[in-house]
Amino acid sequence: xxxxxxxxxKALTPGDLRSAGAQVILANTYHLNLRPxxxxxxxxxxxxxxxxxxxxxxTDSGGFQVFSLAHLRRVDDDGATFTSHLDGSRHRLTPERxxxxxxLLGSDVAMAFDQLVDPRAPDVRDxxxxxxxxxxxxxxxxxxxxQAVFGIVQGGVDPELRRESAAAISGLEFEGIxxxxxxxxxxxxxxxxxxxxxxxTLGDDPRPRYLMGVGSPADIFTAVERGIDLFDCVLPxxxxxxxxxxxxxxxxxxxxxxxxxxxxxxxxACACEACRNHSRAYLAHLxxxxxxxxxxxASVHNVTWMLELxxxxxxxxxxxxxxxxxxxxxxxxxx
Amino acid sequence: xxxxxxxxxKALTPGDLRSAGAQVILANTYHLNLRPxxxxxxxxxxxxxxxxxxxxxxTDSGGFQVFSLAHLRRVDDDGATFTSHLDGSRHRLTPERxxxxxxLLGSDVAMAFDQLVDPRAPDVRDxxxxxxxxxxxxxxxxxxxxQAVFGIVQGGVDPELRRESAAAISGLEFEGIxxxxxxxxxxxxxxxxxxxxxxxTLGDDPRPRYLMGVGSPADIFTAVERGIDLFDCVLPxxxxxxxxxxxxxxxxxxxxxxxxxxxxxxxxACACEACRNHSRAYLAHLxxxxxxxxxxxASVHNVTWMLELxxxxxxxxxxxxxxxxxxxxxxxxxx
Numbered sequence: 001x002x003x004x005x006x007x008x009x010k011a012l013t014p015g016d017l018r019s020a021g022a023q024v025i026l027a028n029t030y031h032l033n034l035r036p037x038x039x040x041x042x043x044x045x046x047x048x049x050x051x052x053x054x055x056x057x058x059t060d061s062g063g064f065q066v067f068s069l070a071h072l073r074r075v076d077d078d079g080a081t082f083t084s085h086l087d088g089s090r091h092r093l094t095p096e097r098x099x100x101x102x103x104l105l106g107s108d109v110a111m112a113f114d115q116l117v118d119p120r121a122p123d124v125r126d127x128x129x130x131x132x133x134x135x136x137x138x139x140x141x142x143x144x145x146x147q148a149v150f151g152i153v154q155g156g157v158d159p160e161l162r163r164e165s166a167a168a169i170s171g172l173e174f175e176g177i178x179x180x181x182x183x184x185x186x187x188x189x190x191x192x193x194x195x196x197x198x199x200x201t202l203g204d205d206p207r208p209r210y211l212m213g214v215g216s217p218a219d220i221f222t223a224v225e226r227g228i229d230l231f232d233c234v235l236p237x238x239x240x241x242x243x244x245x246x247x248x249x250x251x252x253x254x255x256x257x258x259x260x261x262x263x264x265x266x267x268x269a270c271a272c273e274a275c276r277n278h279s280r281a282y283l284a285h286l287x288x289x290x291x292x293x294x295x296x297x298a299s300v301h302n303v304t305w306m307l308e309l310x311x312x313x314x315x316x317x318x319x320x321x322x323x324x325x326x327x328x329x330x331x332x333x334x335x
Numbered sequence: 336x337x338x339x340x341x342x343x344x345k346a347l348t349p350g351d352l353r354s355a356g357a358q359v360i361l362a363n364t365y366h367l368n369l370r371p372x373x374x375x376x377x378x379x380x381x382x383x384x385x386x387x388x389x390x391x392x393x394t395d396s397g398g399f400q401v402f403s404l405a406h407l408r409r410v411d412d413d414g415a416t417f418t419s420h421l422d423g424s425r426h427r428l429t430p431e432r433x434x435x436x437x438x439l440l441g442s443d444v445a446m447a448f449d450q451l452v453d454p455r456a457p458d459v460r461d462x463x464x465x466x467x468x469x470x471x472x473x474x475x476x477x478x479x480x481x482q483a484v485f486g487i488v489q490g491g492v493d494p495e496l497r498r499e500s501a502a503a504i505s506g507l508e509f510e511g512i513x514x515x516x517x518x519x520x521x522x523x524x525x526x527x528x529x530x531x532x533x534x535x536t537l538g539d540d541p542r543p544r545y546l547m548g549v550g551s552p553a554d555i556f557t558a559v560e561r562g563i564d565l566f567d568c569v570l571p572x573x574x575x576x577x578x579x580x581x582x583x584x585x586x587x588x589x590x591x592x593x594x595x596x597x598x599x600x601x602x603x604a605c606a607c608e609a610c611r612n613h614s615r616a617y618l619a620h621l622x623x624x625x626x627x628x629x630x631x632x633a634s635v636h637n638v639t640w641m642l643e644l645x646x647x648x649x650x651x652x653x654x655x656x657x658x659x660x661x662x663x664x665x666x667x668x669x670x
Contacts, residue, residue, distance in 0.1 A: 006620075007617070010628070011631070013608065035624060044617075051617060261375065278387050281371075282342070282386060285370070285371045286343060288370065292627060292631065293348065296346070
């Protein structure tokens with residue numbers, strides 16, 4: 001899922017996302033509730049109409065941002081009080097309010113409200129148990145029959161806690177199961193081990209599995225191998241805005257002097273607008289000149305390339321070439 | 336002509352320009368010669384291939400920017416020496432070098448090198464006479480048979496000088512005649528009177544006439560009424576980036592609080608991507624959120640709206656409704 005934090009995948013139109021092959025996108029409850037507010041979006045017909053995207057939208061619950069972005073946070077069993085990172089105004093999120101906001105936004109998939117803590121903090125168990133209580137309350141507060149709700153497995157990098165959390169969350173009547181609290185500074189080995197424990201606990205549970213906030217090309221293979229179906233990550237658009245593009249040959253920095261005379265496209269195998277119409281030399285010029293078209297074209301490319309990688313990944317699972325593709329991408333992006 | 340100063344009409348792709356109905360665009364010799372340099376663009380196949388625009392391109396001669404943007408300028412009869420506004424490096428432009436640069440860029444229309452001065456400066460006559468000598472040298476230095484060259488009428492706001500300049504420039508074998516040195520701070524009445532004198536002097540000269548750096552919707556009608564065929568102006572994209580959009584009902588500021596709940600498009604009569612897919616409320620949100628999609632969509636709209644106005648203007652000349660359209664646009668944009 002390309003990430004549209006403020007109801008826009010940065011620099012891209014809905015048409016760009018369709019051309020890139022996006023099937024579903026993510027929007028952020030925390031940001032949209034602060035500005036322009038969920039009530040305003042509801043009055044304007046919901047988040048699909050608001051942003052002009054008629055495909056599926058998943059909204060997160062706001063939990064991650066409350067615990068990573070907001071200021072002066074106070075958590076109690078009922079919910080979290082915090083001040084906005086925008087204007088210092090006071091706000092409160094509870095499982096019930098997080099579900100109400102997501103019902104107002106009208107996303108296709110809502111996420112249960114959860115508590116995120118540092119995986120090495122002493123209160124990982126407390127936060128996990130609170131997340132389970134909040135999961136039940138989120139389910140009871142679900143606002144609309146046309147909206148799926150996914151629960152979130154927490155528990156840091158402790159295998160026992162993750163096992164306990166995966167069992168607790170999968171025991172509830174969610175339409176999907178997410179893994180939260182990863183990609184927050186733990187090692188690659190810890191992420192893989194945690195996903196192993198979750199996969200083992202979930203067994204053949206048929207519901208879709210979503211790894212939140214991941215990730216890089218290599219991380220996605222690690223996770224798919226452990227049963228994950230769905231991802232969201234700002235990385236493709238965030239690095240694009242700095243001039244970094246992803247190709248079948250690895251990363252390329254469009255600010256690199258050597259590219260100023262390179263007449264070839266970013267990636268000859270890519271069919272995106274940037275690769276069809278423009279050279280590396282032109283993009284290098286646009287970045288040097290500080291032109292807005294530079295981050296736009298780089299974002300178009302990275303999102304297209306990433307979604308094409310996902311298509312190839314799905315094919316590889318069907319035709320038995322997954323390991324080969326995984327190793328090739330892993331080697332290319334390790335450089 | 337939408338203006339692509341650095342070989343990009345800010346925020347827009349060539350596809351956006353085609354959708355907006357652009358027939359020809361302008362690129363700036365001064366900027367492109369400093370970065371990425373004319374030689375580099377020539378090695379990459381010329382400015383059309385460089386920016387991915389296969390329609391006509393007109394390049395200015397660099398004169399205007401040397402006299403408005405560059406630092407530490409020294410002019411002599413041979414040309415002008417100046418330091419780059421980017422990095423302080425020393426450069427020299429002469430009529431011969433300006434034509435050489437434009438030949439390297441490979442534009443469809445090149446402009447003769449001219450000297451711009453404040454219309455009230457004491458050396459308006461000197462600058463005009465120098466412009467005439469440079470016009471002859473520009474013609475002698477024309478670099479390629481597939482490139483038209485336009486001469487530039489100068490002379491400030493002095494009717495006698497303008498008459499003399501229009502006669503001198505139209506006496507040379509240019510493929511088109513431009514009027515320079517306007518829209519630099521003179522009054523609307525002075526601009527109109529100057530265009531009257533030029534029109535009278537040119538009589539029924541059949542060559543295309545181009546008013547440089549103009550303009551606003553109302554200014555364009557003033558000029559068309561006085562025989563001008565071609566315009567360039569950064570205004571549609573520049574004001575768009577600040578949130579100002581142009582509509583059949585006049586100017587609209589997308590940062591206006593009242594628009595935050597407005598579900599309608601910028602202009603219901605407009606067929607651009609912004610008006611087809613997005614509400615004023617969404618655009619108001621994007622501007623408030625500082626999202627890159629905001630200036631992009633506002634630019635798409637303003638360029639589309641302006642080129643549609645030009646189509647209506649051309650029709651009005653054929654069907655006898657020019658005065659009616661002029662007065663309506665004049666009244667709408669006077670508010």
